Amino acid sequence: MRPLSVRVFGKASQKIIGDFPIKDPNEILMFFLMRNGLPIASSCAGDGVCKRCAVNGEILSCQTRVGDWTAENEQVEIDYL
Numbered sequence: 001m002r003p004l005s006v007r008v009f010g011k012a013s014q015k016i017i018g019d020f021p022i023k024d025p026n027e028i029l030m031f032f033l034m035r036n037g038l039p040i041a042s043s044c045a046g047d048g049v050c051k052r053c054a055v056n057g058e059i060l061s062c063q064t065r066v067g068d069w070t071a072e073n074e075q076v077e078i079d080y081l
């Protein structure tokens with residue numbers, strides 16, 4: 001069974017930022033995070049070019065769907081939070 005929320009962990013603070021409910025598993029992860037008030041960097045508006053939206057190291061959140069993410073990852077880790 002897939003999780004009903006996405007856990008976000010801040011690597012800078014070493015804290016869980018929150019658990020955010022999934023409304024649409026097809027939503028793009030970057031837009032999901034932004035919609036939940038998290039400051040996700042982007043200068044290409046999700047075209048997959050700038051790489052500023054990376055989470056968990058080098059994963060481009062603008063190229064990832066929420067449902068696919070939760071199927072394979074426990075949490076989103078953001079370096080600067």
Ligand code: FES
Pocket residue numbers: 041042043044045046047048049050051052053054060061062063
């Ligand atoms: S927003 Fe530019 S690569 Fe993701």
